[in-house]
Amino acid sequence: xxxxxxxxxxxxxxxxxxxxxxxxxxxxxxxxxxxxxxxxxxxxxxxxxxxxxxxxxxxxxxxxxxxxxxxxxxxxxxxxxxxxxxxxxxxxxxxxxxxxxxxxxxxxxxxxxxxxxxxxxxxxxxxxxxxxxxxxxxxxxxxxxxxxxxxxxxxxxxxxxxxxxxxxxxxxxxxxxxxxxxxxxxxxxxxxxxxxxxxxxxxxxxxxxxxxxxxxxxxxxxxxxxxxxxxxxxxxxxxxxxxxxxxxxxxxxxxxxxxxxxxxxxxxxxxxxxxxxxxxxxxxxxxxxxxxxxxxxxxxxxxxxxxxxxxxxxxxxxxxxxxxxxxxxxxxxxxxx
Amino acid sequence: xxxxxxxxxxxxxxxxxxxxxxxxxxxxxxxxxxxxxxxxxxxxxxxxxxxxxxxxxxxxxxxxxxxxxxxxxxxxxxxxxxxxxxxxxxxxxxxxxxxxxxxxxxxxxxxxxxxxxxxxxxxxxxxxxxxxxxxxxxxxxxxxxxxxxxxxxxxxxxxxxxxxxxxxxxxxxxxxxxxxxxxxxxxxxxxxxxxxxxxxxxxxxxxxxxxxxxxxxxxxxxxxxxxxxxxxxxxxxxxxxxxxxxxxxxxxxxxxxxxxxxxxxxxxxxxxxxxxxxxxxxxxxxxxxxxxxxxxxxxxxxxxxxxxxxxxxxxxxxxxxxxxxxxxxxxxxxxxx
DNA sequence: TTGAAAGCGTTACCAC
DNA sequence: GTGGTAACGCTTTCAA
Numbered sequence: 001x002x003x004x005x006x007x008x009x010x011x012x013x014x015x016x017x018x019x020x021x022x023x024x025x026x027x028x029x030x031x032x033x034x035x036x037x038x039x040x041x042x043x044x045x046x047x048x049x050x051x052x053x054x055x056x057x058x059x060x061x062x063x064x065x066x067x068x069x070x071x072x073x074x075x076x077x078x079x080x081x082x083x084x085x086x087x088x089x090x091x092x093x094x095x096x097x098x099x100x101x102x103x104x105x106x107x108x109x110x111x112x113x114x115x116x117x118x119x120x121x122x123x124x125x126x127x128x129x130x131x132x133x134x135x136x137x138x139x140x141x142x143x144x145x146x147x148x149x150x151x152x153x154x155x156x157x158x159x160x161x162x163x164x165x166x167x168x169x170x171x172x173x174x175x176x177x178x179x180x181x182x183x184x185x186x187x188x189x190x191x192x193x194x195x196x197x198x199x200x201x202x203x204x205x206x207x208x209x210x211x212x213x214x215x216x217x218x219x220x221x222x223x224x225x226x227x228x229x230x231x232x233x234x235x236x237x238x239x240x241x242x243x244x245x246x247x248x249x250x251x252x253x254x255x256x257x258x259x260x261x262x263x264x265x266x267x268x269x270x271x272x273x274x275x276x277x278x279x280x281x282x283x284x285x286x287x288x289x290x291x292x293x294x295x296x297x298x299x300x301x302x303x304x305x306x307x308x309x310x311x312x313x314x315x316x317x318x319x320x321x322x323x324x325x326x327x328x329x330x331x332x333x334x335x336x337x
Numbered sequence: 338x339x340x341x342x343x344x345x346x347x348x349x350x351x352x353x354x355x356x357x358x359x360x361x362x363x364x365x366x367x368x369x370x371x372x373x374x375x376x377x378x379x380x381x382x383x384x385x386x387x388x389x390x391x392x393x394x395x396x397x398x399x400x401x402x403x404x405x406x407x408x409x410x411x412x413x414x415x416x417x418x419x420x421x422x423x424x425x426x427x428x429x430x431x432x433x434x435x436x437x438x439x440x441x442x443x444x445x446x447x448x449x450x451x452x453x454x455x456x457x458x459x460x461x462x463x464x465x466x467x468x469x470x471x472x473x474x475x476x477x478x479x480x481x482x483x484x485x486x487x488x489x490x491x492x493x494x495x496x497x498x499x500x501x502x503x504x505x506x507x508x509x510x511x512x513x514x515x516x517x518x519x520x521x522x523x524x525x526x527x528x529x530x531x532x533x534x535x536x537x538x539x540x541x542x543x544x545x546x547x548x549x550x551x552x553x554x555x556x557x558x559x560x561x562x563x564x565x566x567x568x569x570x571x572x573x574x575x576x577x578x579x580x581x582x583x584x585x586x587x588x589x590x591x592x593x594x595x596x597x598x599x600x601x602x603x604x605x606x607x608x609x610x611x612x613x614x615x616x617x618x619x620x621x622x623x624x625x626x627x628x629x630x631x632x633x634x635x636x637x638x639x640x641x642x643x644x645x646x647x648x649x650x651x652x653x654x655x656x657x658x659x660x661x662x663x664x665x666x667x668x669x670x671x672x673x674x
Numbered sequence: 675t676t677g678a679a680a681g682c683g684t685t686a687c688c689a690c
Numbered sequence: 691g692t693g694g695t696a697a698c699g700c701t702t703t704c705a706a
Contacts, residue, residue: 002475045471047447047450049392049453051397051452055389060388060452062452070416070417070432071410071413071414072413073408073614079432080406080407080408083432083434092448092452093432094399094431095407095416095420096429097420110384111429112429114384114385114386115388115397115429137382138382222618278615282619283591283619
């Protein structure tokens with residue numbers, strides 16, 4: 001039913017070796033033969049089996065990408081970047097949503113290994129770094145995206161979260177805000193911890209303090225962030241500037257403010273993180289710290305592919321810079337003070 | 338370096354056939370041997386090669402999913418559903434963004450074929466249905482998601498777009514709106530055409546008319562939808578109810594209204610389509626026609642897997658029902674009339 | 675209950 | 691230039 005290299009060879013009256021050569025453009029084949037064979041492949045709609053080729057030692061030209069949830073706009077945008085770069089370089093990518101569960105991560109890692117992907121990119125949280133070591137032992141290329149796992153010696157493309165937090169703080173300070181608060185993701189997420197840290201450092205550098213009661217630990221979703229912000233806004237001396245560790249949370253903050261009858265940014269300024277499509281879609285549009293999502297994806301792919309060529313390059317750690325994107329959810333504090 | 342079935346066999350002092358049996362839980366193997374072999378596989382961190390297995394005739398347990406753009410929230414949510422169902426059933430999925438280019442579709446189709454995926458799901462527009470026929474000839478399972486290609490005999494999971502349009506119209510009519518308008522995607526997209534048709538039919542059924550000047554053809558993005566709505570709102574007798582063929586466009590409409598100094602829903606009601614996360618995040622939150630995105634994905638996977646088992650079941654065409662989700666972007670016309 | 679051996683569709687080396 | 695053939699790592703008869 002499905003044409004194989006044998007069918008082509010028979011039809012063309014040549015050996016399979018010859019056919020293989022023309023498929024791969026290798027060796028010396030006369031123009032005439034090459035054209036003949038090509039014509040026959042065309043006619044029989046022949047598709048060489050990548051599976052069989054992989055078995056002989058060739059790459060599978062497939063990469064794995066682990067993210068917590070592909071339906072989350074941030075990861076969807078990241079996935080797009082990864083896919084684009086991969087396609088340019090001749091690879092496909094299988095995407096796996098882990099819901100941040102180690103068990104799922106481990107299962108996927110094994111699965112991808114069995115399918116002999118050429119490399120894996122990990123953009124999901126991992127509690128127990130140990131589960132990566134089997135991969136490293138087998139020297140399968142791995143790249144971490146926007147995650148740090150200092151205990152492990154792997155390629156990493158991250159962003160400067162601390163700087164990101166500082167940018168947010170500086171912006172708010174510059175607008176004259178002095179009563180500041182932050183909504184963070186669970187602090188076991190290192191990127192979140194760093195964002196808060198950067199924020200705090202900048203605040204303190206300005207001679208102000210960020211009381212720990214003003215730092216609310218939440219999960220990454222709209223709803224729970226909204227709850228936390230509601231708590232913040234109920235204080236008698238409520239904050240006028242709130243930094244959220246991602247755009248979803250900032251949306252929760254927007255909703256909380258609205259529910260509280262507060263205007264944004266007149267009564268309270270809100271700043272997010274990530275600069276996903278969500279930030280441009282809210283009303284008012286969100287001021288947010290932009291991650292270079294596209295570059296993050298591109299670089300990760302490049303690291304992997306480079307390693308596939310250069311065999312065992314030592315792990316690289318790239319740190320990209322975030323940038324502040326000012327929209328309309330932040331404003332001068334003088335408006336209401 | 339990487340352990341193979343031979344290594345295991347040697348180490349266990351059995352034949353590779355035996356090892357294969359215990360891997361697949363087939364045949365009759367004494368409990369003792371089985372345990373021994375398992376232990377050794379464990380110890381050597383053995384991962385059977387799915388590649389080699391596939392070559393012997395087993396499935397690859399990989400599915401392909403083509404969408405226009407995985408970073409678009411609608412397709413990201415769809416992809417998540419597809420992935421979830423696939424994982425439950427033991428499959429992985431490789432996701433391909435086509436940007437709606439036929440050329441890209443064709444390339445991906447060939448690629449996936451070469452990688453011997455067990456089936457493909459197509460959620461992207463295809464101008465020339467012909468490019469699917471090679472697949473069908475090779476009897477590779479294919480399922481269309483939210484797309485119709487009447488000329489082809491393939492599995493299809495779609496939604497009742499006409500009903501969706503009607504739902505939107507009925508809602509607006511019920512609120513007392515009589516000056517209606519719609520923003521559509523390019524009308525070559527059949528789903529969009531059907532939505533407009535359903536909308537128009539419902540309007541006419543109510544004894545009103547939908548002038549063609551009030552139907553603006555746009556692309557699927559925020560920006561161009563905004564432009565079109567701006568045009569609509571500049572009319573002296575501007576519409577009070579606007580139906581957009583997707584949530585992105587509805588967001589464009591929201592922005593246009595704002596720019597025009599119009600309040601939503603007091604001055605103009607806006608209704609979207611899809612019910613992506615975007616609809617819940619805007620201000621005001623969007624009333625929208627909800628697609629059962631999750632079910633769409635689940636069903637598509639199930640159709641494919643069913644076919645893999647039952648060999649050549651005849652193509653099924655499923656049509657799922659959309660539902661109106663009322664939020665705050667639509668309101669009674671009496672407010673401003 | 676276990677093992678030998680024939681594929682599966684390629685690639686790559688070595689003759690000719 | 692071209693062809694023969696041994697891998698690649700597994701599954702699956704068929705014998706024993």
